[in-house]
Amino acid sequence: MMRMEYKIGDIVRTKKQHPCGSKLWEITRVGVDFKLKCLGCGHMITVERPKALKMITKKIEDNKEDK
Numbered sequence: 896m897m898r899m900e901y902k903i904g905d906i907v908r909t910k911k912q913h914p915c916g917s918k919l920w921e922i923t924r925v926g927v928d929f930k931l932k933c934l935g936c937g938h939m940i941t942v943e944r945p946k947a948l949k950m951i952t953k954k955i956e957d958n959k960e961d962k
């Protein structure tokens with residue numbers, strides 16, 4: 896089992912796409928709630944952590960970390 900760690904600034908992909916057509920989000924807050932900003936339209940959502948962890952299918956690695 897793999898445990899993902901998320902931090903502010905991470906780009907993640909979600910199962911469902913936003914109405915604007917994008918599936919990519921930037922994490923702007925982590926904690927009890929996650930705040931995600933849609934990269935397609937800039938819409939922000941706040942989701943409880945467990946829910947956010949379920950929605951997110953993968954983290955887009957765009958830098959040195961390679962895992």
Ligand SMILES: [Zn+2]
Pocket residue numbers: 913914915916917933934935936937938
């Ligand atoms: Zn959107």
